[in-house]
Amino acid sequence: MSTTYTVGLIGAGGIAEAHLPAWLAIGVDVVVFSIDGRGPELVSRHGGGRVVDTLDELLAACDAVDICTPTFTHLDLTRRAAAAGRHVLCEKPLAPTAADVLAMITACEDAGVQLYPAHVVRYFPAYRAVEQAVRDSLHTPPGLQRFYRGGSGPIAPWFYDSAMSGGMILDQMIHDIDFAQWISGDIVSAYATQNTAGSVERGDKTVVTQLVLTHGNGAIAHVTGVWARQGTTFRTEFEIAGDGWMLTHDSIATPYSFDGNQTGAGTSLVPTSEIAESPYLGEIAEIYAAFRGGAVPRVSAWDALSAIEVAVAAGKSLETAQPVLVDRERKVAS
Ligand SMILES: NC(=O)c1ccc[n+]([C@@H]2O[C@H](COP(=O)([O-])OP(=O)(O)OC[C@H]3O[C@@H](n4cnc5c(N)ncnc54)[C@H](O)[C@@H]3O)[C@@H](O)[C@H]2O)c1
Numbered sequence: 001m002s003t004t005y006t007v008g009l010i011g012a013g014g015i016a017e018a019h020l021p022a023w024l025a026i027g028v029d030v031v032v033f034s035i036d037g038r039g040p041e042l043v044s045r046h047g048g049g050r051v052v053d054t055l056d057e058l059l060a061a062c063d064a065v066d067i068c069t070p071t072f073t074h075l076d077l078t079r080r081a082a083a084a085g086r087h088v089l090c091e092k093p094l095a096p097t098a099a100d101v102l103a104m105i106t107a108c109e110d111a112g113v114q115l116y117p118a119h120v121v122r123y124f125p126a127y128r129a130v131e132q133a134v135r136d137s138l139h140t141p142p143g144l145q146r147f148y149r150g151g152s153g154p155i156a157p158w159f160y161d162s163a164m165s166g167g168m169i170l171d172q173m174i175h176d177i178d179f180a181q182w183i184s185g186d187i188v189s190a191y192a193t194q195n196t197a198g199s200v201e202r203g204d205k206t207v208v209t210q211l212v213l214t215h216g217n218g219a220i221a222h223v224t225g226v227w228a229r230q231g232t233t234f235r236t237e238f239e240i241a242g243d244g245w246m247l248t249h250d251s252i253a254t255p256y257s258f259d260g261n262q263t264g265a266g267t268s269l270v271p272t273s274e275i276a277e278s279p280y281l282g283e284i285a286e287i288y289a290a291f292r293g294g295a296v297p298r299v300s301a302w303d304a305l306s307a308i309e310v311a312v313a314a315g316k317s318l319e320t321a322q323p324v325l326v327d328r329e330r331k332v333a334s
Pocket of ligand 1: 014015033034035037038070071073091092093118120171
């Protein structure tokens with residue numbers, strides 16, 4: 001092993017385009033393996049990284065892996081990395097089922113390596129500011145959280161196969177589910193509705209999903225997820241309200257605003273610059289520091305499991321058209 005730190009980036013698709021430049025900005029060496037042969041294009045586009053031909057070569061060359069492959073591959077790749085003694089950063093959702101996530105956690109714990117989910121929304125300035133405000137300067141917990149996340153639907157067809165991606169709720173709404181739990185604690189029940197139109201083959205598939213989530217403390221989170229036709233601008237919004245205050249965000253209007261009567265809170269909550277640093281860089285830098293023995297990151301694999309348990313309950317609600325209690329009984333996949 002060289003004295004410099006080497007990360008093995010697995011996959012060369014959409015999200016690898018955000019992860020590779022972050023690793024290069026940190027200054028680590030990066031080796032890339034992808035089964036579609038797109039590694040060379042990726043490294044040449046970003047001006048750094050070295051492509052290897054097999055997963056074994058990647059595992060032999062790195063200190064930690066960064067899994068940027070389709071969700072249904074995460075368990076197997078995590079097991080391979082853990083068996084090789086490599087720390088793991090893995091894209092969200094960690095896996096399509098809670099049992100698979102628990103198997104990933106168990107494999108990493110048994111091997112004595114670290115595992116973190118790439119829940120990047122916790123690193124976006126507006127969302128980070130809410131967490132800090134609720135923790136440090138607002139004196140009442142949120143009673144209601146409303147989230148919107150939508151844009152052009154994914155291009156790769158595997159996203160529309162629930163067994164591979166977990167579908168809209170697990171793939172996309174997991175961001176807001178995780179964030180809602182970060183702010184208001186565990187969700188205990190989920191009610192979901194969904195409308196779909198168009199077809200994946202024609203490229204005009206549309207999915208609109210709504211969740212009503214109840215937290216253990218009685219707070220309500222309402223989450224909307226949209227996959228719309230290609231060309232639709234990606235947009236995120238939230239309104240988070242407590243007693244006498246409301247925090248709002250709209251990614252295509254004002255990035256963040258505060259409305260309330262808490263003296264002094266308004267100015268202190270506004271981030272100095274919404275785009276000061278890539279959230280992917282913030283996320284990867286924090287997790288890299290943990291790999292090197294630094295502070296524990298703000299999000300754990302157990303948080304990811306908890307969010308997936310909520311998403312699974314929401315998926316069952318879609319089937320039954322009834323609210324579903326979140327199952328926290330944890331069984332490892334074989
Ligand atoms: N955090 C975010 O904001 C965000 C955004 C998009 C995607 N994601 C997540 O990232 C993951 C990947 O999504 P994507 O959009 O990059 O998908 P993608 O289909 O665009 O790319 C996947 C890449 O992985 C490669 N691959 C597939 N199986 C492999 C294997 N076994 N070994 C090596 N390479 C393999 C493919 O060839 C491709 O290069 C998914 O879990 C997705 O949910 C997260």
